[in-house]
Amino acid sequence: MKSLLVFIILTAAITSYSADDQKVKSGLFEVQNAQNQVNILFNEVNPQQQERVRYISQRLALAESYLQQSLNQYPNPPTPQPPPYQPPGSDVKVELFQSDSCQGDLIGIVNASTDCSKFSGAGNVWAIRVNGKCQDIDDTSAINACRLYQNAGNTQAVKVYKSDNCTDSLSGIFSTFSNCESLPNNGNNAWAIMVGNKCQDIADTSLTMSCRAFKAINSQRAVKLFHSDTCNESMVAAIDQNTNCETLLGLENVWAIQTNGQCQDVSDIDVVTACKRFKP
Incomplete structure (x- = not known):
């Protein structure tokens, strides 16, 4: 330096x-x-x-x-632009396979900056491989798999499971930089999330809603909202100063909040009101 x-x-x-x-x-x-x-x-x-x-x-x-x-090359000075921020692991390649074991039929390779539209009509994806590790997924189209798993290399990404213990049925992966609206919003495919190596049971919801609800979970100032009086299960959302509370409409009511590691029982309220009331 x-x-x-x-x-x-x-x-x-x-x-x-x-x-x-x-x-x-x-x-x-x-x-x-x-x-x-x-x-x-x-x-x-x-x-x-x-x-x-x-x-x-x-x-x-x-x-x-x-x-x-x-040198009279420009009549007006251009606006200085800082180098673009690259999320950790955003350049890690995610391989898409039409094979449950990742042994053959490679459909494509994506990362966080890939334009997923180019995979339209490329066939279905049955598994992904990241850093040499194969992960079986629910069969889906290549364009959908790209949108769901292109952030798999991000070390701060949130993994979403259709399983309460995060052992199987990986539904999708999102990060702070994901466009939540590009994820499926039908069905309850989000039952738990994994952040780092920790699995957290959440109130069952769709992938889109889970992305909206937990984008801020890695924030140091995040306040966690629970549909549980003990803060042990059914996390509804993790909010910070950037959370748009209105986008949480439709999630479960809030019974308790956790801030700075401390659980606090609250009067049962709807999630939007809780978000506005306890937002840091």
Whole structure:
């Protein structure tokens, strides 16, 4: 990190003393190279360091725009854009198979950024393989499997099961970055969720509703709502400051909440009211 900053400072110093176009072009080339290195570095540091790298990227982009203006390439400076955030594991490949054992009939390979529409008409998927591990799934179309499992490589993803103990019947996987509306909203295919290595029983619901309800479950400030007085089962939702309470309409009533690991019995209320009342 320090060596990169020194390089950036030296580049700025060189270009500041440049009076002719050739030197400005050389300085512009060096700034662009530095920006490329910053983009690579962004995905290799922890989230706290990413904010510092993002700031450096913005300053480089601004410096680049000034140099480009000096060469009359742009009448107006472009808006500096930070490197896009990549969720952990978003580049992990998820293989889709028309085989319960992942031994043959590979339908396709997807990840979090895949455009699933390209799998229209590609056949059905019976199993997925992530990091060498095969997982049998309920048979579904390739386009649907892509939408359901493309986030499987995300280490912060939430796995949804049509099973109270998370041992079989993987229904789908979503993350903070998922479009919940692209998931099936018919039937009660979500009975439990797995976050990390912990299985949590939830109030039975659809995949779409489970995505809306538990997108915030990894948030440090999340407040968990339960259809249970003891907070041991039937979790209804996990909410934070970004939760849209109205989207939870239709979920079970709330009997207790859990915040900072402490369970608190509450007067039984509907989930939307509970969300608005206890939202952090």
